[in-house]
Amino acid sequence: MATTRMPHVKAYRSRGREYLYYRRGDDFSISLPGPENSPAFMAAYKAAEKQFIAERESGGTVADAITLYLSSARYREMKPSSQKEYRRLLDKMREAFGHLIVKSITVKMVDDLRDKHAERPVEWNRLRSRMATVWDVYKKKYPIFVDVNPREESDRFDEPPSDQNRPWPEDVLRTVLTEATPAFRALLIVLLLTAQRISDVIAYTRDQYDPKARTLRFQQSKLSRVGGWMVLHVPALLTEMLEAHPGVDNLLLSTPQGKPWKKVNAEETLRNMRERLGLPRYTLHGLRATGPTILKMLGVENRALRAITGHTSDRNLEIYLRGADNYRLAVETQDKLAETFGSLIREATAEGNQNKQSGATGRASRRTKAELKPSLIRLRK
Template sequence: MRRSVRGLNSIKVVTKKDGRQYKYRRVGSQLVALPDLPEHHPDFIAAYVAAGAVQPKPRHREGTISALCAAYLSSHEYRRMADSTRAVWRRTLDRISNDRGTAFVVDLRPDHLRKDIRALTPGAAQNRLKAWRSILKFAVEEGMIPADPSVGVKAQRGEVKPHRQWTWAELSKFREHWPLEAPERIAFEVIFWTGARCVDAVRLGWQRVDDDGWLSYVQVKTGGPATCPISVLPDWASTMEADQALFLASVPRDRLIWITTQTGKPRSVKGLSQWMSAAASSAGLPSDCTAHGLRKARAAALAEAGATASQIGAWTGHASLSEIAHYTRQADQKGVLGAKRERESGNTIAQFPKKP
């Protein structure tokens, strides 16, 4: 019985759905087709040897936009981004490389960039222009071009619709529809109470709660810390006792991770977001009731409860005052003013005497 010839490395076998197999030899970044023969067959060995003599094609021609995109993806600036941000930037740069990659960077002019973003939606155009500016700034710093052609180029501004904050009526309607033990309700209470993004919420559980009853974690998107009370409650947050009680009544005690699938596995970030939107629709809520809208609702609830900007930032993980202002803009202004007054004065404001 013949044995397979040893030493045939870099062979890739692709099996189609119908069972057919295709064999290739990997040469650099390309695949060279091999005959459908046993590896010990003389013709297969001859084809294998011939494939090894094929000169690898350069992946990116020097000086092109595709080469610039590849260089930027290997840069420190790109590597220091959060994983989720890197994924978005890679997709954007891959599209730029596919659409404009064969052109040379030194030939780029402002009107080329305007033409590139003109056919995109306002939001997509803004993101594309940000990517162009980043890689062209990198090109200037690396000495590839003398000046940045993106300077002065502006994308068309359209109406930006941020995630809408849930109303108290919508929060109550969701709770009325989904019972405490339902997976949808558990995810709802976790996201609403912690104010965590979906990318963080999928990782939260009892393993991150310390002996004093505080939940602490490092955010995936920003790398910054976030901390919120679980079994304790600060004095200033006493008006949120009902929300805390519902959260504690819903989260399971028999597993570490709170938000899981039916099989007990943690949910994916994208899956959680879409699943929560579907759960809101099933409860009869508008299509713009999203998981991120619960995060905004928590920030607003904290403002209404009398939390300072620093306290809101520590709870939700926001690092800047502008971010906190953005998320609390829809807070109940009467609640905010009343809570602030009580916190600063101890609610000792004298009442006007009644008329006799």
């Protein structure tokens, strides 16, 4: 007599043995003991059914989702500094939504939280991104419990321009390199010629540098989760600098006191120099954008630039190329524009008003008319 199979039960045979599962959808699967329809089987079946219904009706809280994310490899493989920043923002998310069921989060709730950050656009954009990351991780494990994704259902704020990635102009670069100590100058030159992050540059070691092959092989810390291995060419100029300023122990670079560079020490050294020289804010990270920006303006393609910077997409690279993307395309057009209006502008400049006053409006107009009045009276006579 055939056995009546309970709903949602799947049976598989392997090497002469039968395996039973309670399976609902793509994400809910619980192993059941055999034989099928035995007391042990029925007890496990009812427990699985009850668990599915309970999860279907509620699901975990936002706090549960955050906890799941913090235990994920995606989070644990980050640098400690990045983990700290993520935790800070996720604590804000836990405070706002932690007690709520993930499935109960609505678009209105997310929009209300966005409105509260209207005066802090950068903070909201980062929080929104972190929230979306938590949702992505949670949805992979519990897809039926996620209806709203903060990244898809809410908008970013327009952020004020940041000078964090601003390329250094030549005069600032010349001034700083001239005034820097030899050890700090060496650090600045490596940052400029390798176009890498300060955290990676200060960690370069002697065994990563091959003077014969003139290569530098290292792993980008920010991209360590996805590989991030780089092999850079070391130009002769950089070779000379590295040989002239050897670092301490196994490091390629060191401070004037012969100690390893720390990011905070390097940033503080630059900040003190800016204040002493009266320079505007340019950052060490801006040196990562300086070379690629100039190269872009010279016509170097994004693919070649990414080979230096290590960016995995043009979208990420172009954050460092703002203002330079269309430079080569605009040069010829602007030259034609100047050529078209050149004679008109030169004639108007040569024949036009040479007074400091405009001679057309307000007090300047009245002053000009007063100066011209005696001449007009003589002409009329």
